[in-house]
Amino acid sequence: LFPNxxxxxxxxxxxxxxxxxxxxLTISQYGLRSTIQRLYNARTRKGLFTVARDAQGVTLAASVADELERFFDAVGERAEFRKGRELRVRQADFVPDTISGRLVALQARILEAVKNSEDEFLKAELQEMGRRVRDARAGIVTFLEQAAERHVYWIERTGKTAQFLSLNAAPIDIAPVLRQxxxxxxxxxxxxxATLAVGQRDLSYFRRRIGAxxxxxxxxxSPFDFESQMKLFVVQKMPDPRDAAYHAALAKWVAHFVEETEGRAFVLFTSYRGMQQLAxxxxxxxxxxxxxxFVQGQGAPRGKxxxxxxxxxxxxxxxxxSFWMGVDVPGDALSNVIITRLPFAVPDHPLIEAKLELIQERGGDAFSEYSLPEAILKFRQGVGRLIRTRSDKGIVVVLDNRIVTKPYGRAFLNALPKCPVKVI
Structure with a gap:
């Protein structure tokens, strides 16, 4: 920001x-390939270099496109994705840098084409492609050298069928960056x-995380009267999720509460597979x-x-x-929000894993300083789907007995607005 x-x-x-x-930084295989093909696409034999009548550029772009695929093939062969779409990279030089030098040559060729062109629109588009090639090269070098300090690095499979790869890096602690x-x-x-607090009125958790x-x-x-508009049910009888009787109990209680409100219910899950199984x-x-x-992920996009x-x-x-937050259904259409499990994030994403490690390095407790507050914030977001106007009424159901059986459960209850609570 500028002053004032x-x-x-x-x-x-x-x-x-x-x-x-x-x-x-994110270096996308698909995105970088599209940039190079905008310069010249060997399949269609079209591109900015053909418009500029730059034969050397055409040859170079076709060659770099092939070398880019070979580079990402090498990344894919080295990467061992055990589960999920992300793989953390902990050491520099994950694969040999066979591409950055070629991107330098391509950038130089683009600059030459800009100098030789008299078409202002063509020059502007070439300059934009040059900027993208430059940034991608810098990002690849940073990723391979792990040059950015206090960053976490990972490879991600992207695309509908995970057919592409991306190289990623992010600051582990964003607070110093935002503070500056x-x-x-x-x-x-x-x-x-509406959900910055996790129980403290001074918002200290949120302020600390963002450097404020x-x-x-x-x-x-709140403008809402939660004591008359919302009632909270906690099913203490729920078995542990590892118990063989858990799935039957989950189906039983979901059925019971959706019948109570004649549908008009969101059932929120923390596991996509668990949701599909219960559905x-x-x-x-x-x-x-x-x-x-209606089940998320069965064809229809979220908005539809x-x-x-x-x-x-x-x-x-x-x-x-995505249904835990940012969804607005005011009125009678939604009268029941069922939370199947407290939304603790599984530390399987490299960025979350690195944040927990950093807290431990500093002598802190990763659960109380990060995992618990983050779960409370998401829990409040989920509960917040219910009451959207002063005339809304309904129930929130928690099918995770940890909220009343574990010491930290009280923190979840304390973070909610005061309303009638019934433990079953």
Missing amino acids: DFIIFDEAHTVEQVASRQIG MIFREGCSCVMTS MAAEPLQLG EEMQPFFAKARMNL LLEQFKTSERSVLFGTD
């Missing part, structure tokens, strides 16, 4: 996650969200009860799925991560 500028962040609880990815960028003398910043300890916190009350098991129940079941839920009577929607 100001910026306002809405939904500020996402700032740390978004900033970590945006301030870091936006929380400094002469700049004003307002960050707002010198900022002034302000926690305002398949409960299909006969929903058909018999004449309820419409939500619209179908809103406009269909006796509807139940099973959703995972």
